[in-house]
Amino acid sequence: MPHSLVLNLLPQSPISPQYLTGRHLHALFLTLVSAVDQQLGDNLHNEKSEKAFTLSPLQINGHQRFSHGIYSLEWEYHKPIPAGTPCWWRVSLLDDTLFSRLTPLWLNLNPQQPWHLGPADLHITGILGTPRSSQPWANATTYAQLYEQASEVDRQIALTICSPAGFRQGQYDSALPTRECVFGSLLHRWNKYSGIEFSGEFLEKVFPSFFDIRTEMVADSRSKFIGCLGEISYRILGDVEPQAIKQINALADFALYCGIGRKTPMGMGMIRRVGVHTKVRP
Template sequence: MTHSPDLYALVIRLAARENGRLRTTQGDMAHAAFLNILREADPALAQAVHDMDGRKPFTLSPLHGFGHGRNGQLNIQAGQDGWLRVTLLDADLFQAFIHYFLQGGRPIIRLEARTFLVTEILSAPNSHPLAGTDTLEALFHRWETRPFSPDMQQIRLRFRTPTAFSLRDPAVPHRHSHVLPDPPLVFGELAGYWDRLTGHETQEAVRAYAAVHVVVARHKIETHMLQYRRGKQVGFTGDVTFRILDAEHEPLIRHLNRLADLAFFTGVGSKTTMGQGQLARHGRM
């Protein structure tokens, strides 16, 4: 683990350069725009990220601030302001990405035929509720050293963009999408991200523990249909309160809280690089 930031959440403020339309589901466009920016800044790194198997070290939000659209289309006016959220789970990736915006001139982000001026990039925790940085080492020790209390047995998360889990049934030859915040899925996936970032091995223990000792105590969620170019995807958004019924396995209770903080940067579920699965712990927003 390192002392420099490993985890970055950036809020990129945008202004539309011209009138036009965009599909209301822009996650695939944002994904392409991100890789194009990375390709200009560091072609070798861009290719390495593109070729990675499994989870990519970044997440992207949909466009915010431009309304919800009608009939699958957003009408955008020149000068209209909005923002896009990007999280980066690697210091080299952050340096390459931010370098693109520091080269001089007025940087732009292109989503298909529409272009947006980048007016500001926010990364400091006090600059925007969804911006910030952290280190894996600090995140680890924060929950190791905090005095244990019953408050740790309740974890409240807000799923901000449509979230779904891609599951495979051994008896069925294809994957299916699950759109409920089941504790073993949420915390099991987060533990998998933690393990890949740190080299620890906690996923199986977390998944087994969450299946027995963690329940959804309250929720207020709804589902949304996303229309990508190659098909549709359903996901859920909203607030979920998880209750840890056990009070004896203190190390695992601490780790679940650590994972809830990690989720601010990693997201959870499928298509997190295309606008899905961004979430944050209550109290962080």
């Protein structure tokens, strides 16, 4: 059962930009896990293969980033986040076992307990697990519900990539969101965690129909990562069985939880499905 949890945070001291990178947020998550299950925290830390969770960059409440009319998340900061600034942070869990083992963390949350992001102290003031109009990133469902509720007739898939997404191709990375990269990434994670396996033969029926994307570079002290941001739509073309259309739509709905591409446990590749575009862009 995938969960998309939004943690509301309140820094007690300024957070320097150097501690707002994906690497430091990844370390904070492992600290939270280890606080309730040390063995699980150690296992997640040592795991080299794909991990059953994703994280967002830290976000300031009420801040929205627009570029070329497209909404995205903040993934880099050039100034400290001041003390007392309400923030939020999305954690998604793709595995039921992971969620259940972390239940004590959610149930016994102490809003006065400090957690550390670099030298800064943070308080977790609340956790959202269901959607609100002011916070669309919080949600939870079952894989069976995702599949059952997916459309058998909708042939248009519109997606917004909200933090830079890049894809491994052989020995190198690519920032181009081809159908193989996007739907291949979603398919791999769906088959790994859902228990409802899709064959993926339908991918050849998916074609890009609209895109307004750009590249961005994310850098920290260790590495540089080039990914894409923006909006892209795909259309299902040709003679396609309703079951295949349903599977494609289920993957598009699943994107909210699992993200796409590389470094999703460090805030990259956050993506969500949006309504079909109706206006003509210049």
